[in-house]
Amino acid sequence: TRANSGRARSITPAVTMTAKTSLLKVILLGDGGVGKSSLMNRYVTNKFDTHLFHTIGVEFLNKELEVDAHQVTLQIWDTAGQERFRSLRTPFYRGSDCCLLTFSVDDNQSFLNLGNWKKEFIYYADVKEPEKFPFVVLGNKLDVTERQVTSEEAQQWCQENGGHPYYETSAKDATNVAVAFEEAVRRVLASDERTDHLIPTDTVKLHRKPRSATTCCS
Numbered sequence: 001t002r003a004n005s006g007r008a009r010s011i012t013p014a015v016t017m018t019a020k021t022s023l024l025k026v027i028l029l030g031d032g033g034v035g036k037s038s039l040m041n042r043y044v045t046n047k048f049d050t051h052l053f054h055t056i057g058v059e060f061l062n063k064e065l066e067v068d069a070h071q072v073t074l075q076i077w078d079t080a081g082q083e084r085f086r087s088l089r090t091p092f093y094r095g096s097d098c099c100l101l102t103f104s105v106d107d108n109q110s111f112l113n114l115g116n117w118k119k120e121f122i123y124y125a126d127v128k129e130p131e132k133f134p135f136v137v138l139g140n141k142l143d144v145t146e147r148q149v150t151s152e153e154a155q156q157w158c159q160e161n162g163g164h165p166y167y168e169t170s171a172k173d174a175t176n177v178a179v180a181f182e183e184a185v186r187r188v189l190a191s192d193e194r195t196d197h198l199i200p201t202d203t204v205k206l207h208r209k210p211r212s213a214t215t216c217c218s
């Protein structure tokens, strides 16, 4: 994978093996406190923390997975939802393959802001054909008892704003978290052939000249 292919190997193998892995960038957007960091952490490390700090700027974690026989490296970008961090997060939207628009089912304002998040993403990611871009909507904190947004309202918004898939998740108890990220991957894989995202793995060059001692850095 890209993560461990930093340097060409010096051994000379008998054959060249090339496996194909897709590198997909998925970005989590939504108001501060809706649970974006918690969703990423639950999915990648299977942990949940009740006292997370607000994200400043962006962070990302990679997760390897297989979806419908496709080997995928999912690069999950978690962004700062608070308005004051806007200029720190927007430069990282470009190159995203899927956008997870996230709100919290116990926070109506975060639901009302979904449209603004979508606009911000389309603008800064410079999406040329927004109607074809894969968005997935997540209603997080499904475990809370005091809901402010119903499933019906959320589904209706998804219908009226481009027919996006909708998942209700709980980072706290892990409900639907893996399913939602896998759906994001499926959407991307279905949207085109992804050939530009194929990265060679375990590729070793034959006939490579040995490095001289002075230039060698290993």
Ligand SMILES: Nc1nc2c(ncn2[C@@H]2O[C@H](COP(=O)(O)OP(=O)(O)OP(=O)(O)O)[C@@H](O)[C@H]2O)c(=O)[nH]1
Pocket: 030, 031, 032, 033, 034, 035, 036, 037, 038, 039, 049, 050, 051, 052, 053, 054, 055, 056, 079, 080, 081, 082, 140, 141, 142, 143, 144, 169, 170, 171, 172, 173
């Ligand atoms: N009950 C419940 N609490 C959650 C859930 N997900 C996150 N939280 C809590 O909500 C708070 C905010 O979670 P974060 O993951 O930091 O939210 P965020 O969207 O990343 O926030 P910013 O970094 O400010 O954009 C934390 O106290 C979490 O423990 C959930 O599914 N259920």
